[in-house]
Amino acid sequence: MSSIIELGTTILPPVRWDANVELRKAKMADVEGIYTLIKYWSERGLMLVRSHNHLYENLRDFFVLEDEDGHIVGSGALHLLWHDIAEVRGLAIHPERQGQGLGRWLALAAEREAKDMGVPQIFAWTLQVKFFTSLGYAVTTRENLPPKVYQECSACPFYDNCREIGVTKVLDTDQAFKKPAV
Numbered sequence: 001m002s003s004i005i006e007l008g009t010t011i012l013p014p015v016r017w018d019a020n021v022e023l024r025k026a027k028m029a030d031v032e033g034i035y036t037l038i039k040y041w042s043e044r045g046l047m048l049v050r051s052h053n054h055l056y057e058n059l060r061d062f063f064v065l066e067d068e069d070g071h072i073v074g075s076g077a078l079h080l081l082w083h084d085i086a087e088v089r090g091l092a093i094h095p096e097r098q099g100q101g102l103g104r105w106l107a108l109a110a111e112r113e114a115k116d117m118g119v120p121q122i123f124a125w126t127l128q129v130k131f132f133t134s135l136g137y138a139v140t141t142r143e144n145l146p147p148k149v150y151q152e153c154s155a156c157p158f159y160d161n162c163r164e165i166g167v168t169k170v171l172d173t174d175q176a177f178k179k180p181a182v
């Protein structure tokens, strides 16, 4: 139905836009598909590239969307950081499946998991602010997030030139992080 996509150096498999999709937790066999999807978008400056090592170590964070032809067409993760905060990361939808509600589905799965685990607040670093605000996140300043959320920043290639914006959603007001009074 569609031709091979070859932009940058990453080639994604062609997928059918109308194939049925299943949402589930990731398995070891999904790593290559997740890696390729994230690499595709990182080559376009929209995401941080994630190594195979990172994906193996963090695979239990991930959800995937698998279509009926066996293609991984979406990924997303919930990464626990501290007792009061978790990061939604690794959200990537195949370019031929954009705008079909799949990103929303993954983000809501991560949010559901956070709620089930009693995590009171979730956040993301992103360039896709409207996507997140449409899901009830609010733009926040760095000072309003706990220091733990910067743990990966020092190793980031964009450390000196970060364009990402923090967005956050409070799930439990009483337990969520509050900036210490000065």
Ligand SMILES: CC(C)(COP(=O)(O)OP(=O)(O)OC[C@H]1O[C@@H](n2cnc3c(N)ncnc32)[C@H](O)[C@@H]1OP(=O)(O)O)[C@@H](O)C(=O)NCCC(=O)NCCS
Pocket (backbone or CB within 6 Å): 041, 046, 047, 089, 090, 091, 092, 093, 094, 097, 098, 099, 100, 101, 102, 103, 104, 105, 124, 125, 126, 127, 128, 130, 131, 132, 134
């Ligand atoms: C951002 C991304 C995950 C969104 O997934 P998607 O499946 O295309 O989005 P959805 O169809 O679920 O859209 C959900 C809502 O967000 C909006 N939206 C999605 N992408 C948007 C964008 N780039 N700009 C503005 N709004 C956007 C949609 O209009 C929709 O709002 P609505 O329900 O009010 O109409 C996807 O575009 C993607 O993979 N982008 C490249 C990688 C990336 O930037 N990842 C985010 C890293 S934090």
